[in-house]
Amino acid sequence: MKQQRQIYSIQVLRGAAALLVVVHHACNFLVEHSFGGGYDFKIGAIGVDIFFIISGFIMYCSTLGHRGTLKETLAFWKKRIVRIVPLYWLITAFIVIASFAQPASASSAAVTLTGFVKSILFIPYVSTGGLMQPVVGQGWTLNYEIFFYAALGCVLLVSPRHMLVRVAAVFAIFQFSAWCASGKSVVLGFYASPMMLEFVAGVVLAKLYLRHQLPPQWLLNCGIVLGAFLLTRDQGFKAYFSSEWHRIAVWGVFSFILVAGLLRSESWWSSRAPRIMTFLGDASYSIYLSHVVAFSIFWKVLARLPVAHELPAAAVLVTLCLFATLFGSTLYWFVERGLTKIFSGSKHRLVIQI
Template identity: 30%
Template sequence: MRSQDIRKIESIQSLRAFAALSVVLTHMSIINSGGFGVDIFFIISGFLMMYSTEKGTAGYWKKKIIRIVPFYWIMTIFTVLAVKIMPNLFNSYEVSWIYLIKSLLFIPYEHNGIYQPVLGLGYTLNYEMLFYVFFFISIKMTPKRLGGGKGLICCILIILLVGLGMRELPMPFYFWCNTLMLDFVLGIMLYYLFQIIPIKIYLEKESGQYNLICGALALIAIVFLWIIPVPETGWRFWVWGIPSAFLFAAVYIFYYGRSIPSVLLMVGNISYYIYLTHPYCVRLTESVVTKLWGDGLLGYSLIILIGVFASIVCGYFVWILYSLVEKKVKKIWNN
């Protein structure tokens, strides 16, 4: 891959880092609206799905599945074991066989009035996997000479799905019709937009001006996302999805052809592992710090610092360990 292409992808990693840490801060009750990090993740997925399949899909699905699914299964099994060993930490959380199987197969399941898998945060992967299915269907439906049209077909399928959600549908179909799915459409549309707009030419002519515009746009989007409370389901696309798309565009243009800070790149690379493991880090940090320093200002400050640091460190070491598992899985798959 050319260095220019690598930098395009690296610019997106800074957004992944921001999205992951926003979710972490939300689960630490530091901010209320960090759930928009999920919208950013979905927009990135839509964009990268188009970008990564631009020159063909050979081996792409295998890489994607190996990177995501086994680790999710590992964390799901770990959660089941944790529930059995430490039930007090999970508020008498019970896991039936049907609940576990549906969780592993990315099928929404109602538990205590909420549709989420055993590993709560895995609900986002239920949407992600459905998007992969739609994109795969779109590829099969698109003639080879019109390869770029696969994204448009996928967008149409998603929009039709969300439109069905306006009716009273049985679960899990109503779950899948959530407007969150439209974030993938935004990512695909941004890909098409940046194929049309010659960013490099504009930046070479008016670099300072565009940097200022991108910086202002990103700042406005971040402030808007952080101050707006959690929107109702039907409004999420407009309140979080659209501003997240503006943030993506601003960051992508700003870092176009540039290197991003190594710390952001590292956190972005391990964002998936931070996302799935951080609840345990946060819960353990809160428990230990509260016992040692109480729940005053000092304890609260330490929870923030240690919790964020522990989530990143845990994500990093899990990433290293899982890379070994990933190699084994690839070897088994290839054989």
């Protein structure tokens, strides 16, 4: 299969999505640690919606020319496993070891053997903290990613034709099955989330992009401006607290328009994309997985300062976000790239990743 050319607008969006999530969690982290300021950036969670749409987009593009053979499907799965699993397992193991080494400083949700096993196997479960999340808290999104890769691989194995219809059918079946189960299955209910539709939206976007059928730039720009305005209003924030269907209708639709808008202007981004943003796009996975760990490290150092709680909250928030971004970028450069090279057996880096 041919190596895909780099799409700079996607790289910029990946970096921006990672930063949105970092700021969102940083605000929550400071509040949880009783640090003044009262900053709230729940809208930053939209970074996840952007990631899901980008994932659907890239997976469709990366499987073009797939002939539906077992060899190609296994190669597809191998690439996804190499991309996702090694670093995720490494950070999961680090958190488990840290929780036993310093239980007093570990997360309030204790790590159990069952939780650890289900985490590394990407099996959704309700943690001891009562949340549907694995040892690495934000890893719940990876459960969706892995399911999407599994479903997409099966669809390709059956027939690469009409991929969009087949993938949508898989998710529709899960929605119907979850409705029939009436909440009796935690796993089924998890995968029946409407957020899975964002992967399908990414596939739709890829088909439009490759066929040069995206809406005109002016219309997309208007949609982005209007959507950004609405997101800053109360209804936009309520999508964070309301049902997942509400989130899809508000954040999902805006994310779709945003990604489409940047793709439509790819010719502009290809020559003007800031290098720092394209690098952060490459490092986005490491930043996303490690930023909460970075928060804990930062806090341990800050807490030792006698004037810690007298520091300006805004300065602490900015420093916390910068440290987490630098930590994740360093992890990408020195660890993730090496792991990918070792497990892929390749000396070349894939230009387009998610």
